[in-house]
Amino acid sequence: MQNHIDEWLILGITTRGKTFRPSDWAERLCGAFAGYSNNRWTYSSYAYPVIHEGSISVRIKTALQNIDPTGYRFVMDFARDNQLQMIPIRKIVFLEKPVAAEEVALSVKRLTLALLMHHWKTNFAWKRPTV
Numbered sequence: 119m120q121n122h123i124d125e126w127l128i129l130g131i132t133t134r135g136k137t138f139r140p141s142d143w144a145e146r147l148c149g150a151f152a153g154y155s156n157n158r159w160t161y162s163s164y165a166y167p168v169i170h171e172g173s174i175s176v177r178i179k180t181a182l183q184n185i186d187p188t189g190y191r192f193v194m195d196f197a198r199d200n201q202l203q204m205i206p207i208r209k210i211v212f213l214e215k216p217v218a219a220e221e222v223a224l225s226v227k228r229l230t231l232a233l234l235m236h237h238w239k240t241n242f243a244w245k246r247p248t249v
Contacts, residue, residue, distance in 0.1 A: 130174040
C-alpha cells in the first residue's frame with residue numbers, strides 16, 4: 119500500500135485562525151481555470167471552490183501540476199503567500215500483491231494474544247508467596 123497526495127484542500131482560514139478576505143477569493147482563484155460552455159460558466163474539475171465545514175475553500179488536484187505547471191504553482195504560491203491552511207487529501211494505492219485474508223487473520227490473532235498476555239502480566243505481577 120502506498121499513500122500519495124491526490125488533492126489539496128485550501129481553506130479560507132489563515133494559519134492564525136482568521137477568515138480570509140475578500141469573501142469571493144475562491145471563485146476568483148478558480149475562475150482562472152474555468153471555462154464557458156453551453157451558455158454556462160463551469161469550473162475546471164482540477165480546481166473548484168467548495169464549502170468545507172462552513173468555510174469557503176478550494177480543492178485543487180495535484181494532476182493539474184502535470185497539465186498546467188504554472189497555474190498549479192500560482193495557486194499553491196497564493197495559498198502560501200496568504201498563509202492559508204492547506205489539508206492534503208491522500209489517495210490509497212494498493213500495490214501489486216494483495217494480502218491474503220489468512221495472513222491478516224493470523225496477524226490479528228497474534229496481536230490479540232500479545233495484548234492479552236501483556237494485560238495479564240500487568241494485572242497479575244509475578245510475586246512469590248510470602249511465608
